[in-house]
Every structure is written in C-alpha cells, then in structure tokens.
Amino acid sequence: MTLVLVHGNPETAAIWNxxxxxxxxxxVQTLSPPGFGSPLPDNFDATxxxxxxxxxxxxxxxxxxxxxxxxxxxxxxxxxxxCERPDLIRSWASDILGVFTPEYVWxxxxxxxxxxxxxxxxxxxxxxxxxxxxxxxxxxxxxSADIANQVADGVxxxxxxxxxxxxxxxxxPIVGDFFPTLxxxxxxxxxxxxxxxxxxxxxxxxxxxAATQAxxxxxxxxxxxxxxxxxxxxxxxxxxxxxxxxxxxxx
Numbered sequence: 001m002t003l004v005l006v007h008g009n010p011e012t013a014a015i016w017n018x019x020x021x022x023x024x025x026x027x028v029q030t031l032s033p034p035g036f037g038s039p040l041p042d043n044f045d046a047t048x049x050x051x052x053x054x055x056x057x058x059x060x061x062x063x064x065x066x067x068x069x070x071x072x073x074x075x076x077x078x079x080x081x082x083c084e085r086p087d088l089i090r091s092w093a094s095d096i097l098g099v100f101t102p103e104y105v106w107x108x109x110x111x112x113x114x115x116x117x118x119x120x121x122x123x124x125x126x127x128x129x130x131x132x133x134x135x136x137x138x139x140x141x142x143x144s145a146d147i148a149n150q151v152a153d154g155v156x157x158x159x160x161x162x163x164x165x166x167x168x169x170x171x172x173p174i175v176g177d178f179f180p181t182l183x184x185x186x187x188x189x190x191x192x193x194x195x196x197x198x199x200x201x202x203x204x205x206x207x208x209x210a211a212t213q214a215x216x217x218x219x220x221x222x223x224x225x226x227x228x229x230x231x232x233x234x235x236x237x238x239x240x241x242x243x244x245x246x247x248x249x250x251x
Contacts, residue, residue: 001067001090002027003244006055008072008096009166010126010159012037014150015071015143019229022237025067025244031058033074035162037154046165048175052080059088067244069093071229072200073166076100079185079214080178086187091247093191093240095228097210098202102176106167107200113167123160131155142231182213190216191243193236195224217243 003025005016013030014037020028032038033051044050055077059066068089070078075094082092098104106114113119126134131152138148192211194204201207204220211218219239221228229236 001025001244001248002029002062002064003067003069004028004059004062005030006033006068006070006074006078007036008033008070008074008076009036009163010155011072011151012154014147014154015227015229017147017150018144018233019236022233022241024241031055033077033162035158036073040158040162046162047169048076048080048166049169051077051166052084055081056085056088059085062088065090067091067093067247069240071095072226076170079182082188082190082214083178083181083184086184089188091189091191091244092185093193093243095193095195095198096201097182097192097214097216098194098206099175100178100182100210101202101206102173102179104172104176104202104206106172110167110200113163114171119164119168123163126155127157127160129155138227142225142227144230147230179210179213182210183215186215189243189247190214191240192216192218193221193228193239194218195221195226195228197223198226198228200226219243 007013007015013032016030034040034044035046066089068078075096078092078094112122135148135152138151139145192207194207196204221235224232
C-alpha cells in the first residue's frame, strides 16, 4: 500500500526526511502543494478549494487508493479530501483537525497574513530575510539543522503569494463552517494526530472534538510541538505504523 505525505506552510517536503526511514511502508511518496516547494502556476489561485482539487488530481494518478497523511495545511487538504473524495484513499491522517471547529482562533501570524497590507508586508519580510536566520528560527522550533536549511531554501515569492491566498480563503468563520462536514470523513479510517505542545492548531480539546465528529482515532504525541516529525520522528513513526498495521491486519 502506498503512503502519501503532504506538507504544509511555510515548509517543503524536507520536513519528512527523518520520519520516512522509520515508517514500515516500503512505498512512501511525498507531494508538494503548489507554492510550497514546487512552482506556483500562474493560473492556480491557491485557495483551500484549489488545493483540494490539486490533491485529488494528484491522487488520481495512483493505481489504487492510498494511505494519506498530512501535516499543517497539508493536513487541512487531507481532511477536506477525506470528506469529499474518499474513493481516492484507504485511510487518512492529519495533525490539524482542531482547526475545523467553530471555536478555533487562528494564530497571530495567520491573522496577519489574513489582513490586507499587513499580510503583504509580512510575507515580503519573510522572502527577503537572510536564509541563515530563517533556518535558525526553524531549528529553534524543532527541525534539525539540515532540514531547517532545506526548508529555508524553499522560501520564495511563490510561497509568499500562496500563503496570502490560502489563509485568506480560510479565515473564520469559513474554516469552522466545515465542522459539520467532518462526519463525511468517517467513510474511511482516520487518525487525528495531536501534538500537545503545538500552539498553532487549536490544542487537544478542539482536536478531540473534531476527531469525534470525523469518527477518527486519536493519537497523542505528548510534549511534542508543531514539527513533531522532526523533533521526535520515532514517536511519530510509531503512531503512524501502529495505525496502518491495524488496517493491514483488518484487511
């Protein structure tokens, strides 16, 4: 069975480098959303809806349904696809489920990106920053030096444009209004990964609420932050391997 990994913002597929060797699957593939480690086409509007369509198109290239795992906004795309196109997947996993609740409040940086002018200024500063400083910030948040440098190298004007469009397409109450539709994700087995020290995705309470709505299993990564796949890839891999092993045994 193919396991497909989808990352989020502001990052590239390099975030998975330490996790992949620890996964039991022998066919692990990564997909880079447009603007986030891959070019942003001129005709791509980089909204949440557009990314779901992009992901569906990518998954349709596989010969059979896949196991799908997403982090950050990659996890957002995964959740929405699980609700809308369960035919393309065998299972899904996401670490951002709590975002899809009415109570969720976007973190400070997201609210800046969602604000006209202030958002443009913020992403311009991000693009113009010294890559070494950007890498140091990523490293302080849990990435290894090697991964942090690779992710910093992916920060560019395409990413900046994609950030503004994506976050503005999902400002509250838009993202919270998806909560009722999470029930559709129960069509396939799901795993809600909750890193308890992640300050960006709503915390354990909202994560569990959304997981219940989606009939998803809950996996707790106690004491881990936003980039758990970098700071503790062993714990992350154990959680994912256990979830997929149960699916394999059931089949």
